[in-house]
Amino acid sequence: xxxxxxxxxxxxxxxxxxxxxxxxxxxxxxxxxxxxxxxxxxxxxxxxxxxxxxxxxxxxxxxxxxxxxxxxxxxxxxxxxxxxxxxxxxxxxxxxxxxxxxxxxxxxxxxxxxxxxxxxxxxxxxxxxxxxxxxxxxxxxxxxxxxxxxxxxxxxxxxxxxxxxxxxxxxxxxxxxxxxxxxxx
Amino acid sequence: xxxxxxxxxxxxxxxxxxxxxxxxxxxxxxxxxxxxxxxxxxxxxxxxxxxxxxxxxxxxxxxxxxxxxxxxxxxxxxxxxxxxxxxxxxxxxxxxxxxxxxxxxxxxxxxxxxxxxxxxxxxxxxxxxxxxxxxxxxxxxxxxxxxxxxxxxxxxxxxxxxxxxxxxxxxxxxxxxxxxxxxxxxxxxxxxxxxxxxxxxxxxxxxxxxxxxxxxxxxxxxxxxxxxxxxxxxxxxxxxxxxxxxxxxxxxxxxxxxxxxxxxxxxxxxxxxxxxxxxxxxxxxxxxxxxxxxxxxxxxxxxxxxxxxxxxxxxxxxxxxxxxxxxxxxxxxxxxxxxxxxxxxxxxxxxxxxxxxxxxxxxxxxxxxxxxxxxxxxxxxxxxxxxxxxxxxxxxxxxxxxxxxxxxxxxxxxxxxxxxxxxxxxxxxxxxxxxxxxxxxxxxxxxxxxxxxxxxxxxxxxxxxxxxxxxxxxxxxxxxxxxxxxxxxxxxxxxxxxxxxxxxxxxxxxxxxxxxxxxxxxxxxxxxxxxxxxxxxxxxxxxxxxxxxxxxxxxxxxxxxxxxxxxxxxxxxxxxxxxxxxxxxxxxxxxxxxxxxxxxxxxxxxxxxxxxxxxxxxxxxxxxxxxxxxxxxxxxxxxxxxxxxxxxxxxxxxxxxxxxxxxxxxxxxxxxxxxxxxxxxxxxxxxxxxxxxxxxxxxxxxxxxxxxxxxxxxxxxxxxxxxxxxxxxxxxxxxxxxxxxxxxxxxxxx
Numbered sequence: 001x002x003x004x005x006x007x008x009x010x011x012x013x014x015x016x017x018x019x020x021x022x023x024x025x026x027x028x029x030x031x032x033x034x035x036x037x038x039x040x041x042x043x044x045x046x047x048x049x050x051x052x053x054x055x056x057x058x059x060x061x062x063x064x065x066x067x068x069x070x071x072x073x074x075x076x077x078x079x080x081x082x083x084x085x086x087x088x089x090x091x092x093x094x095x096x097x098x099x100x101x102x103x104x105x106x107x108x109x110x111x112x113x114x115x116x117x118x119x120x121x122x123x124x125x126x127x128x129x130x131x132x133x134x135x136x137x138x139x140x141x142x143x144x145x146x147x148x149x150x151x152x153x154x155x156x157x158x159x160x161x162x163x164x165x166x167x168x169x170x171x172x173x174x175x176x177x178x179x180x181x182x183x184x185x
Numbered sequence: 186x187x188x189x190x191x192x193x194x195x196x197x198x199x200x201x202x203x204x205x206x207x208x209x210x211x212x213x214x215x216x217x218x219x220x221x222x223x224x225x226x227x228x229x230x231x232x233x234x235x236x237x238x239x240x241x242x243x244x245x246x247x248x249x250x251x252x253x254x255x256x257x258x259x260x261x262x263x264x265x266x267x268x269x270x271x272x273x274x275x276x277x278x279x280x281x282x283x284x285x286x287x288x289x290x291x292x293x294x295x296x297x298x299x300x301x302x303x304x305x306x307x308x309x310x311x312x313x314x315x316x317x318x319x320x321x322x323x324x325x326x327x328x329x330x331x332x333x334x335x336x337x338x339x340x341x342x343x344x345x346x347x348x349x350x351x352x353x354x355x356x357x358x359x360x361x362x363x364x365x366x367x368x369x370x371x372x373x374x375x376x377x378x379x380x381x382x383x384x385x386x387x388x389x390x391x392x393x394x395x396x397x398x399x400x401x402x403x404x405x406x407x408x409x410x411x412x413x414x415x416x417x418x419x420x421x422x423x424x425x426x427x428x429x430x431x432x433x434x435x436x437x438x439x440x441x442x443x444x445x446x447x448x449x450x451x452x453x454x455x456x457x458x459x460x461x462x463x464x465x466x467x468x469x470x471x472x473x474x475x476x477x478x479x480x481x482x483x484x485x486x487x488x489x490x491x492x493x494x495x496x497x498x499x500x501x502x503x504x505x506x507x508x509x510x511x512x513x514x515x516x517x518x519x520x521x522x523x524x525x526x527x528x529x530x531x532x533x534x535x536x537x538x539x540x541x542x543x544x545x546x547x548x549x550x551x552x553x554x555x556x557x558x559x560x561x562x563x564x565x566x567x568x569x570x571x572x573x574x575x576x577x578x579x580x581x582x583x584x585x586x587x588x589x590x591x592x593x594x595x596x597x598x599x600x601x602x603x604x605x606x607x608x609x610x611x612x613x614x615x616x617x618x619x620x621x622x623x624x625x626x627x628x629x630x631x632x633x634x635x636x637x638x639x640x641x642x643x644x645x646x647x648x649x650x651x652x653x654x655x656x657x658x659x660x661x662x663x664x665x666x667x668x669x670x671x672x673x674x675x676x677x678x679x680x681x682x683x684x685x686x687x688x689x690x691x692x693x694x695x696x697x698x699x700x701x702x703x704x705x706x707x708x709x710x711x712x713x714x715x716x717x718x719x720x721x722x723x724x725x726x727x728x729x730x731x732x733x734x735x736x737x738x739x740x741x742x743x744x745x746x747x748x749x750x751x752x753x754x755x756x757x758x759x760x761x762x763x764x765x766x767x768x769x770x771x772x773x774x775x776x777x778x779x780x781x782x783x784x785x786x787x788x789x790x791x792x793x794x795x796x797x798x799x800x801x802x803x804x805x806x807x808x809x810x811x812x813x814x815x816x817x818x819x820x821x822x823x824x825x826x827x828x829x830x831x832x833x834x835x836x837x838x839x840x841x842x843x844x845x846x847x848x849x850x851x852x853x854x855x856x857x858x859x860x861x862x863x864x865x866x867x868x869x870x871x872x873x874x875x876x877x878x879x880x881x882x883x884x885x886x887x888x889x890x891x892x893x894x895x896x897x898x899x900x901x902x903x904x905x906x907x908x909x910x911x912x913x914x915x916x917x918x919x920x921x922x923x924x925x926x927x928x929x930x931x932x933x934x935x
Contacts, residue, residue, distance in 0.1 A: 063914040064808060065893075066853040066899035075898055075906060077914050080558060082906045084897040113895060 255285035273299035390419035464496035557889035564910040613641040633683040640690035656764040668705030708779035804881030806855025845927040875927035
């Protein structure tokens, strides 16, 4: 099963100007610099590496796919390609929230798969020193810590760095398949 | 010498051409074994020889020494067969077929930029044994080293400084060139006659190209120039006016003389150079149809040697050696040329230059993609015509819009068809491989099997061809290995000793039907059933209720094998599973029928194309789904009195048949109020039929199939997705999976 590897340039996002912080781009601090996109789901603020983001889109019509995992909202038409969209709120076990005008679909490419996920709001593109990221304290968030790579401490707030590979790993799916196979065998 | 340091595009051309030739070699060799001695056999041998020769020639151009040395060994063996010195026997064919396999793997290695593995020694040994020569090539190099000191260089001669791997080839190339010289004579004769001039032009072009490659390889600049000039002649030959034709041909003969001289010199590792300017310029002049000055023409009495002197290429005294070249007109030589003509000129070359070009597949893919998007946009425009009607626009505007939209519809349709056609390929591309497969199995299992092929000219989309490749091999292997019995069993059963497998293909509406039928022992219902119960696929009670075909279908279950022993050929139980999944991938269907002792027939139905298809859009709940139109037999509004429940499964009586119904609302997990009147879309895949109960019918539409291949969205009864005219996504229902659900009701209910 080949996953799509089409290379589309990451499109600029409404509300975010990547050029803005490009200016500080060459600075090499003490540690490694992380470039992150931050967004809000529920009451938490999350961050993922900007390089894994292919594009950020306004909410669009999502077509439900019956018999797919519950946290999959459906599929969208991304310029002629069909990609799945995950509901991060459901994935984290939260209540599904209503779509608002701030809702976005972030499309990422992880291990050769192109997947979208819905978030309540996209905040900004940040450049932080890798040093501020600490391993996740257990029980600090409502999110299952298995998807958390670390926690970034900013002056005024906390960022949860998501481990996308884990998030889209097929463990859950394998379980689902097993149950399905057991049912059909 | 590795493949890395070569011009990649040249290399690619070589690989493409050689792979095709190797396919052809395979086919020809297997056919060769089955034809009786005579003209047909001779023709085949010639065609095989030529194919191998072409590969060798191209390889030498690229300096692929390992491959050339091996190809040459094989070519030697073939040459002796051609001369009737070796008989065509199964053992000889084994050696030759193996040689083709070795060549193929060498090409694969080149393709993967790997070092070429030299041919296995035992195979080389076998080849040499065939030729009756234990150590070829080597003595020649020795001869050369001995001969070299004696050479005295004259004016216009240069000693060739060649790397050792080129020296090894010197001898091969000299014999090639000698052949070229011989054939040129015949070519000139052909060109004199208007009727065969076209053939001569093509023949000449090939010879010139061959010579040019050799010249380039050994850095024989002047001979390359002559070869280039001959290529130009070949290009124009058909258009040369009769009054200058003589001038052209005498210069071709002169060129032949030069090539002959160089060939002789090449034996002594000498490169010749000549003052060619006048000769080439005059040749070009006459080739382009412009007569020469009076004082140049006619002086040569149509003697090539004289021409060379006249054009200042050779000095008069040297004429003695050019005189020698005229021996090509001696009776003996003519006879030789004529004999070659019999073998070489007509046959395979076929009609004059096929009007084709090679196009990279990805360009066609992207073209098809664009057409797909165009179809979507056309659908949107057509959708708008309906909306336009609802707005009160002036009649003319509405009319014009509708006309434009309908034109667009038609043009898009034609464009789509055109692009599709460029992707169509004959099934022969696959079918031609199979005689070899069957032959090998027959040899290994001591069976006698005839493979009859019909309809291999049937064309299908390239992607369909690719998907079909593995399944067909698996089915054929199974038929040959498990189906057809050994001669003694067959005789005992009162059947002819030789088993037959028939492979047929034909168009059937928008589908292609491929059938593989053998007259072997057939499938054993009891044995398959027992195995299925053992593997927990069915309960014994369920088994009793299944039809024969349903029991036979178990052979497509993963890991299902009834073979008592696992052989090299089949019986590992993976094959038939591949068959089912591959065919299902392209919306195809498989039917299987078998009679014990009489044989098994497997029928495969595949859509002509996999990218765009007509579909019926239906509404279930709030969503729209697409059903492939080709699988729909009819659509009915079920009346209450037509629907029953049989052991928990809703069924419908339609005329005199009873068909299972699938409630699409339940399968697609739709909730909400159900409409009062529903529709039953009757679908059929092969012999199996079922009805899908949907809420609404939307209408027919061309849909572009997009894969739904992420793991998150797999598993449901969908074969893909498509983009509707409003830009949203609709899922395409997987008819095969749904029918299977209908056949096994307990699963549908789960």
